[in-house]
Amino acid sequence: MKQSLIRYLPLLLLAAGWELAARLELVSSTALPPLSDVIAAWIDMIKDGELVSNGASSLYRAGAGLALSVIVGTLLGISMAWWKPVNVLVAPLVEIFYPLPKSALIPVTVIWLGFGDGSKILLIFLGCMLPVTIGAFNGARSSEQVLVWSARSMGANRLRMLWDVVLPSAMPELLNGIRTALALAFILLVSSELIVAQKGFGYLIGFLGANGSYDAMYAVVFTVAFLGFAADRIYQTFVHRVLLWRQ
Amino acid sequence: MAAIDQAPLSPPALRILRSTLWAGARLISIVLLLAAWELVVRSGIVTPFQLPALGNVLERIWNDAVSGDLAINTAVTLYRAMIGFFIAAAGGIALGMAMSRNAIARWFFDPLISVGFPMPKIAFLPVVILWLGVFDISKITMIVFDAIFPVVAATVIAIQGVERELIWSARNMGARERELLWQIILPAALPTIMTGLQVALPLSLIVAVVTEMLMGGYGLGGAMMTASRFANSPGVFAGIVEIAVVGYALVKAMALIRRRLLIWHQEAAEPYTQ
Numbered sequence: 001m002k003q004s005l006i007r008y009l010p011l012l013l014l015a016a017g018w019e020l021a022a023r024l025e026l027v028s029s030t031a032l033p034p035l036s037d038v039i040a041a042w043i044d045m046i047k048d049g050e051l052v053s054n055g056a057s058s059l060y061r062a063g064a065g066l067a068l069s070v071i072v073g074t075l076l077g078i079s080m081a082w083w084k085p086v087n088v089l090v091a092p093l094v095e096i097f098y099p100l101p102k103s104a105l106i107p108v109t110v111i112w113l114g115f116g117d118g119s120k121i122l123l124i125f126l127g128c129m130l131p132v133t134i135g136a137f138n139g140a141r142s143s144e145q146v147l148v149w150s151a152r153s154m155g156a157n158r159l160r161m162l163w164d165v166v167l168p169s170a171m172p173e174l175l176n177g178i179r180t181a182l183a184l185a186f187i188l189l190v191s192s193e194l195i196v197a198q199k200g201f202g203y204l205i206g207f208l209g210a211n212g213s214y215d216a217m218y219a220v221v222f223t224v225a226f227l228g229f230a231a232d233r234i235y236q237t238f239v240h241r242v243l244l245w246r247q
Numbered sequence: 248m249a250a251i252d253q254a255p256l257s258p259p260a261l262r263i264l265r266s267t268l269w270a271g272a273r274l275i276s277i278v279l280l281l282a283a284w285e286l287v288v289r290s291g292i293v294t295p296f297q298l299p300a301l302g303n304v305l306e307r308i309w310n311d312a313v314s315g316d317l318a319i320n321t322a323v324t325l326y327r328a329m330i331g332f333f334i335a336a337a338g339g340i341a342l343g344m345a346m347s348r349n350a351i352a353r354w355f356f357d358p359l360i361s362v363g364f365p366m367p368k369i370a371f372l373p374v375v376i377l378w379l380g381v382f383d384i385s386k387i388t389m390i391v392f393d394a395i396f397p398v399v400a401a402t403v404i405a406i407q408g409v410e411r412e413l414i415w416s417a418r419n420m421g422a423r424e425r426e427l428l429w430q431i432i433l434p435a436a437l438p439t440i441m442t443g444l445q446v447a448l449p450l451s452l453i454v455a456v457v458t459e460m461l462m463g464g465y466g467l468g469g470a471m472m473t474a475s476r477f478a479n480s481p482g483v484f485a486g487i488v489e490i491a492v493v494g495y496a497l498v499k500a501m502a503l504i505r506r507r508l509l510i511w512h513q514e515a516a517e518p519y520t521q
Contacts, residue, residue: 010355011362031378088269089276096277099494100487101453103460104468107475107483111297186367191457194372195472201370209373221374225366232365 033215042219050204051223058189058200059227061117065124066185070178073129077136077177078170082162094130102127102184106192115196120189127188128181135177139170175239182235186228299481307485316470321493324455324466327383328497331390332451336444339395343402343440344428356399364396369454372461386458393454394447401443405436438512441505448501452494467493 015035021027022034045051080087105123113119143166151165193202201224208217281301287293288300295303311317345352346360372389379385409432417431459468467490474482 006354008358010358014359084269085272088272089279092273092276093280096491096495099449099498100491101449101456101494103453103457104471104487104490106460107471108487110475111480111483183365183367187369190367190370191461194369194461205370205373209377214377217373221370224370225368228367228370229362229365 030212030214033218037215038218038222041213041216042223045216045219051220054199054201054204055223055227057117058193058202061120061200062124062185062189064117065121065188066128066181068121068125069128069181069185070132072125073132073177073181074136074174076129077133077138077174078140078162078166080133080137081140081170082166094133098130098134102188103191106195109192110196115198120192120197120200123192124185124188128184131177131180131184132174133177135180136170136174139173139177140166142173143169172243175242179232179235179239182231183228186224186231190224296478296480299484303481304484304488307481308488311470311485311489317489320465320467320470321489324452324459324468325493327386327459327466328390328451328455331387331455332394332448334387335391335394335447335451336398338391339398339443339447340402340440342395343399344406346399347403347406360396360399360403364400368393369457372458376462381462381464386455386462389458390451390454394451397446397450398440398443401446402436402440405439405443406432408439409435438509441508445498445501445505448497449494452497456490 018032019035022029022032042051076086076090080090102123105126109119109123109126113122147165147169148161151161156164189200190202190205193200194206195202197203201220205217205220205224208214208220284298284301288295288298308317311320342352342356346356347353368389371392375385375388375392379388413431413435414427417427422431455466456468459466460472463469463472467486471483471486471490474480474486
């Protein structure tokens with residue numbers, strides 16, 4: 001307890017500095033409303049349900065897009081490592097599309113699917129798929145030949161080997177790819193919602209900012225930032241559990 | 248893996264033929280993709296608004312190039328991305344070095360980095376606009392804010408990973424702290440730092456494009472958003488192609504620089520991947 005207090009003391013110091021700077025009016029209160037006002041605005045928004053309903057629709061979009069990208073990306077990456085024809089067909093496309101800043105796809109997904117949930121889910125799916133694919137591909141490719149050979153000599157068929165040897169040894173890199181995808185999902189979610197949306201965190205931030213209720217805007221910004229951070233921490237705990245057998 | 252089964256059995260000539268065929272086959276998917284695009288457009292399943300013909304998109308890119316818009320927008324976007332990247336690189340390496348050599352700096356910045364790294368920093372964009380306006384300065388600030396985290400994290404890990412024996416021997420031979428830093432620690436840490444920079448560079452371009460899309464104005468992202476507002480879908484698709492080409496060139500250039508800088512390192516001798 002005391003250790004983590006010392007560890008996170010700098011964050012508390014920054015928070016105190018923020019409150020002081022705003023209260024002493026070292027900076028204009030529109031640019032930086034006091035932290036206590038931001039917290040009060042946050043509690044208000046939780047109470048009237050605004051934050052919860054917008055948050056739910058944002059998390060639904062991110063979750064759906066991410067789940068799709070994990071399923072399709074894993075299948076694609078492992079098939080690329082396992083069947084050379086698939087690799088030859090897919091690898092050049094992956095190489096071309098991987099460096100493309102995925103947020104450039106925002107206007108296209110809007111053209112295809114409109115302003116609602118569909119376009120955001122498609123965007124997050126497309127953006128998050130490649131890191132997962134590359135993680136699965138690198139992981140599956142690096143599965144030890146000795147393991148593959150011994151499994152084969154013990155009479156495992158190809159499908160059995162895929163499940164028992166290749167998938168477990170691909171796990172660490174695959175999980176790492178999914179972590180990248182998780183961070184990307186939040187980024188794409190917020191940027192697409194800031195550009196066009198009728199609900200969600202990004203919409204709420206834009207709406208509150210345009211109305212000049214900056215304390216509420218700060219509250220939503222920090223909520224999103226905290227959720228991104230918390231999702232990463234929870235995911236890492238989960239990964240640690242999954243990979244326990246490796247030690 | 249199928250290749251491993253068969254390769255040792257075939258004579259050399261056949262193997263060369265096979266590898267050339269595989270290399271040629273790599274083009275197939277790109278040709279297929281373009282053919283599928285053209286086919287879908289011709290079939291009339293989608294409206295030209297949803298998917299403009301490839302020809303129209305190329306024409307639009309050509310017009311952009313001739314009128315000089317393409318050069319200006321690319322230059323503006325690259326300018327922002329590169330300024331942001333270099334500030335993030337210099338600041339990130341300096342901060343990372345300070346953190347690994349000074350206990351107070353580590354105590355203060357470590358929680359900030361570990362909390363800030365996984366945050367979706369783009370959410371802070373409206374706050375930055377509120378403070379700095381919608382011009383270059385706020386775009387570059389956003390880029391630095393996003394790109395500095397991987398550099399700091401990589402630098403800290405890199406310096407921690409420098410072999411103790413190297414440092415001890417240098418000290419033993421009378422190296423001063425300054426020499427130690429510049430001649431031993433930094434070169435030994437360079438491969439990992441470069442990996443951090445290789446994450447930060449595409450990130451800089453991503454943030455440059457997003458901030459342009461959100462704030463408007465010149466730049467590849469801004470031009471694309473303008474096209475989107477006027478429902479000009481060839482313009483939108485042309486924007487994607489232009490941004491993709493710039494992104495591809497940046498990533499390739501960075502990989503090349505890495506190989507040149509690390510020519511002395513054992514990784515340069517390894518087969519080139521990516």
